[in-house]
Amino acid sequence: MITRPPLSLKARAVGYLSRREHSRAELARKLAPHAESPEEVERLLDALERENWLSNERFADSLVHRRGSRYGTARVMQEAKTHQLGGEQLSDLQERLRATEPERAREVWHKRFGTPPATPEERAKQIRFMMARGFSRSVIGKVIKGAEDEIGEDSAE
Known part of the structure; x- marks a missing residue:
């Protein structure tokens, strides 16, 4: 050999x-x-x-590409901090993630649940799931409220 x-x-x-x-x-x-x-x-x-x-800049772009579609800003930023990126890079990364967080949260929620919660227990379950993914409470509330509003509009027609 x-x-x-x-x-x-x-x-x-x-x-x-x-x-x-x-x-x-x-x-x-x-x-x-x-x-x-x-x-x-x-x-x-x-x-x-x-x-x-x-390149730490390319790494940050790669991190957003790999994790951004599945996780919220808090979760991606937590991972980015473990990689010891510079302060300016971290703030730029956070800004980019926050700008797209509502759309990303909507996609994750829709893929996982697709329908608004029917009970308070279901609502709590959906909120816990989204928070574990690192999405902010305000964004989660808007995503779930938006889904409930869409259903309400459909039934009113």
């Missing part, structure tokens, strides 16, 4: 980045066990940023 030589640190980094975007902090954590020193990891990450292989 032929054994391959171990991958270089840069080859590992490029392999991770070819699969999906990573934040600088996340990539550093994944590479640390394979590096001889923390300085070696930092030098590599600096080089990858200069060569535009690694």
Whole structure:
């Protein structure tokens, strides 16, 4: 059986980045066990940023794309904070998420429930589900109220 030589640190980094975007902090954590020193990891990450292989901005865009359609602003922001993005990047990300939260919440609610709650218990269940997904209470209220209003209009006709 032929054994391959171990991958270089840069080859590992490029392999991770070819699969999906990573934040600088996340990539550093994944590479640390394979590096001889923390300085070696930092030098590599600096080089990858200069060569535009690694970008926290692209990572933030990727995070919105991957998580935004299923989760609310609070949940996506919680994940983004674990990746140690800069303050400006976090505020920009939060602004973008808040701008689309009502539409995203409506889609998640419609996909999961589709009909307005008939009982207070059902209403509480729907609210709990949406809150667990990270949507704000005000947006959840508007989504459920909007669905109830649509049903009310249909029955009035």
